[in-house]
Amino acid sequence: xxxxxxxxxxxxxxxxxxxxxxxxxxxxxxxxxxxxxxxxxxxxxxxxxxxxxxxxxxxxxxxxxxxxxxxxxxxxxxxxx
Amino acid sequence: xxxxxxxxxxxxxxxxxxxxxxxxxxxxxxxxxxxxxxxxxxxxxxxxxxxxxxxxxxxxxxxxxxxxxxxxxxxxxxxxxxxxxxxxxxxxxxxxxxxxxxxxxxxxxxxxxxxxxxxxxxxxxxxxxxxxxxxxxxxxxxxxxxxxxxxxxxxxxxxxxxxxxxxxxxxxxxxxxxxxxxxxxxxxxxxxxxxxxxxxxxxxxxxxxxxxxxxxxxxxxxxxxxxxxxxxxxxxxxxxxxxxxxxxxxxxxxxxxxxxxxxxxxxxxxxxxxxxxxxxxxxxxxxxxxxxxxxxxxxxxxxxxxxxxxxxxxxxxxxxxxxxxxxxxxxxxxxxxxxxxxxxxxxxxxxxxxxxxxxxxxxxxxxxxxxxxxxxxxxxxxxxxxxxxxxxxxxxxxxxxxxxxxxxxxxxxxxxxxxxxxxxxxxxxxxxxxxxxxxxxxxxxxxxxxxxxxxxxxxxxxxxxxxxxxxxxxxxxxxxxxxxxxxxxxxxxxxxxxxxxxxxxxxxxxxxxxxxxxxxxxxxxxxxxxxxxxxx
Numbered sequence: 001x002x003x004x005x006x007x008x009x010x011x012x013x014x015x016x017x018x019x020x021x022x023x024x025x026x027x028x029x030x031x032x033x034x035x036x037x038x039x040x041x042x043x044x045x046x047x048x049x050x051x052x053x054x055x056x057x058x059x060x061x062x063x064x065x066x067x068x069x070x071x072x073x074x075x076x077x078x079x080x081x
Numbered sequence: 082x083x084x085x086x087x088x089x090x091x092x093x094x095x096x097x098x099x100x101x102x103x104x105x106x107x108x109x110x111x112x113x114x115x116x117x118x119x120x121x122x123x124x125x126x127x128x129x130x131x132x133x134x135x136x137x138x139x140x141x142x143x144x145x146x147x148x149x150x151x152x153x154x155x156x157x158x159x160x161x162x163x164x165x166x167x168x169x170x171x172x173x174x175x176x177x178x179x180x181x182x183x184x185x186x187x188x189x190x191x192x193x194x195x196x197x198x199x200x201x202x203x204x205x206x207x208x209x210x211x212x213x214x215x216x217x218x219x220x221x222x223x224x225x226x227x228x229x230x231x232x233x234x235x236x237x238x239x240x241x242x243x244x245x246x247x248x249x250x251x252x253x254x255x256x257x258x259x260x261x262x263x264x265x266x267x268x269x270x271x272x273x274x275x276x277x278x279x280x281x282x283x284x285x286x287x288x289x290x291x292x293x294x295x296x297x298x299x300x301x302x303x304x305x306x307x308x309x310x311x312x313x314x315x316x317x318x319x320x321x322x323x324x325x326x327x328x329x330x331x332x333x334x335x336x337x338x339x340x341x342x343x344x345x346x347x348x349x350x351x352x353x354x355x356x357x358x359x360x361x362x363x364x365x366x367x368x369x370x371x372x373x374x375x376x377x378x379x380x381x382x383x384x385x386x387x388x389x390x391x392x393x394x395x396x397x398x399x400x401x402x403x404x405x406x407x408x409x410x411x412x413x414x415x416x417x418x419x420x421x422x423x424x425x426x427x428x429x430x431x432x433x434x435x436x437x438x439x440x441x442x443x444x445x446x447x448x449x450x451x452x453x454x455x456x457x458x459x460x461x462x463x464x465x466x467x468x469x470x471x472x473x474x475x476x477x478x479x480x481x482x483x484x485x486x487x488x489x490x491x492x493x494x495x496x497x498x499x500x501x502x503x504x505x506x507x508x509x510x511x512x513x514x515x516x517x518x519x520x521x522x523x524x525x526x527x528x529x530x531x532x533x534x535x536x537x538x539x540x541x542x543x544x545x546x547x548x549x550x551x552x553x554x555x556x557x558x559x560x561x562x563x564x565x566x567x568x569x570x571x572x573x574x575x576x577x578x579x580x581x582x583x584x585x586x587x588x589x590x591x592x593x594x595x596x597x598x599x600x601x602x603x604x605x606x607x608x609x610x611x612x613x614x615x616x617x
Contacts, residue, residue, distance in 0.1 A: 006464030009452070013211060034463050037121075041167065042233070044117050045187060074113075 006062070008035045012042060020046040026072035030056065032064030039071060049074040082135040084159050084180040086611070092135070095156040099138040099182075102148035107188065109137040118166065118183045120175035122478030122533045124544050124567050132175045132566055134161065137183040143263070143271060143309045149184060150307065151269040153599045160184045161601050162307045164206035164238030167231075170481045170530070170565070171242060177566040177603035178612070189309065194286070197222045200315045201260065201286035206237040206308060210458040217315075224315040225456030227252040232458025237311045241301045243563050245520030247453040249352045249407055252316045254521055256301055261285040263310035264300055267595035272306070286312035302563070303587070304601035305594050316456065321410040324353070324436045325417050328360060328398035330429040332389045335400050336490030341423050342402055343488055346522050350416050353405025353454070357516040361392040361399050364512075375513075382501055383514045384494070403435065405454070410439060479530035480567075482550055484559040486517060486525050493517060496527060496559065503553045509546045526562060551575060566603070573606025588613065 002011045016039075019025060024046045029036070040050050052070040060066055083092050100108045109115060118134045125131035138160075140146045153160045159176070162184040166174025174183060190207035195216060202213060202224075210232040217224055227246035229239050240255035252258045261275040275291040276282040289295065300306050329338050345351040362383070363370030370378075377388040392399050404420050406413035417434075424430045438446055442455065452459035486492045497514050504513075517525035529550075531543050548571055551561065555575035564572045576583055587607045591598070598609020608614075 007459075007461040008463075009458075009460045012460060013215070013458075017211060017215075038233075038460050038463050041121075045165075 004031065004035060006032070006034060006060075008038050012038075016042070020048075024048050024073055026070065028068070028070045030066055030068050032060045032062070032066060034064070036067055036069055043071045047073060082133065082180050084135050084157075084182065085178065087156065087158060087180075091156050092158070095152055095158050096136060098152045098156075099136075099149060102152060103138050103140040103145045107139040107141070109139075118163075118174045118185075120169075120173035120565075122169050122173065122480060122565075123175060124480055124531075124533055124540050124547070124565070126477070126533065126535055126540060128537055128540070132177060132179050134176055134183045135180045137185050139185040139188050141188040143189075143265060146184070146186075146189075146265045146307055146309055147269040147271065150265055150267060150599070153182070154267065154269070154597050157597055157599065158182055159599055159602050161604075162186060162206075164235035164241075165209055165233070166238075167234045168238065168242055168244070170479055171563055172565045172567075175566065177569065177601065181602065184307065186307075186309070192216050193310065195220070195222060195224065195315070196286070197224055199286060200224050200317050201312060202226070202236075202315055203261075203286055203310060203312045204236055205310055206235055208237070209233060209235055210239075214456070214458050223318040225252075225318055226313070226315055227255065227258060228453050228456060228458045229255070230453045231460050231462040232453065233460060236313055237308055240311065240313070241308060243302060247354045247451075248316050248456060250346065250522040252314065253354055255313075256298075258314045259297070259311055260287065260289045260314055261312040262297055262300065262308050264306035264308050266306050267597070267600055271309075273310075286314070299590065302605045304604040304607055305590060307600065316407075318440055319407040319409075320440065321408065321413055322353070322436065322438045322440070322455070323406045323410075323413045323417055323434075324403055325420070326401055326403045326433045326435055327421070327424045328401045328431050328433075329424075329427045330393065330398050332384070332392075332399050334427050334429075335493060337427050338400055338402055338424070339488065339490040339493070341426065342404070345404065345420050345423060350419055351404045352407055355405060355519050356403040357519065358401040358403070359399060359514070359516065360401055361388075361395075361397045362514050364516075367401075378513050383497060398429075398431070410437075477535050478533040480533060480547065480565045481563075482529040482531055482547060482554075483526050483562055483564070484554045485562050486527060486559050488523060488525050493525065496557070499553060499557055500527075500529075500550070503550055507546055507549045509550060527559075569604065570606045 004011055048071050050069055051072045051074060054068045056066045056068055058066050083089060096108055096110060115134050115136060118137055123131050138149055140149055159178050159181040161176035161181040163174045164186055186206040188207055189205040191205045192208055192213060194203040204213060210226060210228045213226050213236060225248060227248040229244045229246050240259050244255045246253040246255060261277045263273045265271055274297050275285060275289050277285040278291050300308055342355055358367050360367060361374060373391060377385050377391060406416050421432050486496050501513060503509055515527060517527050520526055531547050534540060547568060551571050560575055561572045573584055584606060591607050592610050598611055602609050602612055
């Protein structure tokens with residue numbers, strides 16, 4: 001469980017980057033579009049995709065719509081570099 | 082999609098051979114995989130003119146790049162090398178020429194050397210700023226890497242695209258801070274520049290020029306080769322960091338303030354990236370603008386005598402400059418004192434001490450600082466674009482209009498006058514007044530973000546606006562330092578001295594070093610012979 005306030009740097013640098021370099025693992029989150037935009041692109045580099053994306057109808061502290069999402073390996077591991 | 086001029090059989094044969102060169106799992110042809118290389122901020126998003134790839138190949142080592150280039154030459158397949166492809170706002174990973182095969186160098190992610198004694202690094206294109214920073218931290222090295230903001234890109238890609246950062250001037254100009262490169266040429270041959278050309282030399286990351294013409298610049302913002310290694314100078318971790326702000330009262334004081342700042346920077350007294358501001362006009366990192374100021378600004382612009390009187394009556398300074406210093410604590414305190422003496426030549430100048438840090442930072446300080454100014458990569462920039470009272474309707478992205486202007490107060494005021502008029506004439510989404518950024522020591526850059534949406538009509542209007550402002554800027558001698566592929570031809574056309582002698586020289590070189598025109602066709606307005614005149 002990792003809370004963020006718009007900025008994913010800490011989550012990326014201290015958790016996901018090292019973990020995904022060892023082995024891609026699925027993650028799920030509830031964030032605004034901005035953090036998901038970054039995480040999705042970083043996930044692509046490890047052969048992962050956003051496999052579920054559902055707008056929640058609620059908003060974050062900046063009034064951004066919240067999205068529930070899951071990032072996972074879409075298929076047999078064919079990494080994009 | 083097929084690459085232009087390539088038939089289906091040849092393309093299939095080439096892809097098969099790419100698989101043989103790089104490995105079957107590293108050639109991407111499905112729509113789903115290839116779509117990942119779209120430019121998220123494309124001003125042609127969803128339109129037939131959007132520049133998209135036909136496939137991608139991701140070699141893992143230089144020999145595989147060589148093999149790919151030979152195959153591409155044989156089949157005349159246009160390839161588009163990218164490092165990490167994250168320079169959003171300047172094109173991302175999408176090619177200039179639709180149908181190109183993206184040459185994705187992300188697997189070439191080895192940090193080959195980081196020298197604490199020489200304060201330098203040698204890396205491959207797939208190494209990100211985060212990777213290099215992590216390496217430095219894990220090895221407890223007392224060096225800083227100058228990072229752009231955001232910092233998820235690649236030192237190789239960012240410097241080749243003339244990106245900038247935040248540390249001392251010789252580091253924050255990322256191409257200037259490179260020292261030596263390895264390049265795979267279009268024919269598949271490997272070349273090393275500078276001292277790298279001498280077998281056995283231990284000075285590849287120490288002396289840039291080697292012997293003979295220095296050709297490194299020809300591989301930046303160009304399409305003459307594929308850079309597969311690059312050396313960089315790193316900044317020794319300083320003892321301390323200090324910032325102080327000077328404010329000056331009058332509109333016309335901008336001229337003297339910038340002249341003094343320039344003297345301090347060119348003398349090496351101030352060595353951090355300074356920040357210009359206007360307390361009366363407000364803006365980013367400033368107090369909000371008073372409604373009365375907005376009204377005066379909209380009525381007569383920033384040159385309005387009524388606005389100047391309002392500022393004086395309210396006792397609000399017109400301009401500010403935050404001066405920054407890296408170095409020994411005693412020395413930078415003395416440098417700040419000296420800077421104050423110089424700025425005191427402006428009547429009414431006032432001073433304020435801001436930040437002072439000794440390194441390493443405490444955890445509390447770490448949380449508080451602007452990370453890139455400490456050589457720490459960050460993605461915080463993306464949260465600034467989120468919806469807020471200052472940004473109630475964020476778009477899908479942006480493209481940067483970023484002209485170079487002279488480093489004088491007169492030029493700043495003149496550029497604002499010109500851009501404000503253009504904004505009125507063409508309905509451009511420009512701010513009523515902007516101050517330039519100070520990435521480079523010797524010139525200013527204005528950075529204006531043009532919004533990108535997923536609405537075709539809006540994007541079309543913004544594209545026309547962008548071309549208009551490029552033209553207006555060029556009429557005043559203000560040229561873009563970098564731009565997205567969609568506008569690279571327009572911008573190159575503005576560098577037109579002596580009937581486009583510079584572009585014709587680029588084309589002469591292109592024809593000589595890449596006669597089949599397979600590398601990054603059209604990048605920065607350089608088209609291969611067989612496409613010249615049909616695209617530009």
